[in-house]
Amino acid sequence: MDATLPAVAEELLNEIGRAFRETAQVSDDLLSALKFVFGASAVLALDLVDRHSVTRFASPSGRMVYQVVGSSGKTYTCYASCHFCTCPAFMFSVLRKGDSLVCKHLLAIYLSRALGTCQEVSVPDQQLARLLLPEEAKG
Structure with a gap:
């Protein structure tokens, strides 16, 4: 089960998804x-969504990870x-300073899921495990 964002953020993302499914657009108010x-x-997140920068990798075991x-x-x-x-902005702005709920990459994931624009790729468990290894650990 996904961890939850603050209720206001969750409801806003849900409303954006509903509005987009009904009208194929997101209002200026939203x-x-x-x-x-x-x-x-x-x-910045909307720009990433427009660029189709979000991909969800899912394995047969039900594990999943996103790459942006x-x-x-x-x-x-x-x-x-x-x-x-894994971005530096998440480490600094979200974890260290606590002045942001999420970084632009995570927000792009939530928006692409709400808008139905997330790219979906099925991969074997072994390939998913390789995606999770940091680059320096692969060498």
Whole structure:
């Protein structure tokens, strides 16, 4: 089961998903609310969603992990189930300073799921395990 965001954030993402399914767009009011709740990460996350930067890898055992290609081209591994990303901004702004709920990569995951734009890839368990290993551990 996924960990939960604060109720207001969860409800906003749910409302964005409902609105998009019904009208194929997201209203300016919802976009303003997104920016209010998530700050500057909202615009950056929407850009990642527009670029189709989010991929969910799922294995037959039911394990899954997300990868997001950031604006710099670097790929970050994210765990939506526990709201964790490997990017430096997550470490600093979310964990250390506590001034953000999530980084732009995690928000892009939540938005791409709400909008139905997340790319889905099925992989064997062995390949999923390789995705989880840090680059320096592979060498």
